[in-house]
Amino acid sequence: MSDILLYDARDVQRVLRVGRSRAYAIMRELPRVVGLGHSERVPRWAVEAWVREHTTPASSERPCLEGVKGRPMESGDAENEMESTTPG
Secondary structure, eight states, rough: OOTTTEEEEHHHHHTOOOOOOHHHHHHHHHOOOEEEOOEEEEEEHHHHHHHHTOOOOOTTTTOOOGGGGGGGGOHHHHHHHHHHHHHO
């Protein structure tokens, strides 16, 4: 599909692997090119830009989940937390 310049809803569905409703919702966010009749097309570059904007960063760039006392969880934290909260 890389040789197609304009995508219709079915193309957006196939490229992004989403359902029909989601494909139309995404197309509403993009610049439109109206073809013949009621047919709507979006530029391929706009779909590619949408993907770049909605892509989450790599795992090394994601914020870590906070664990005990606002610090990242480390191995053994779950056991230490259980021991400290167990009445003894």
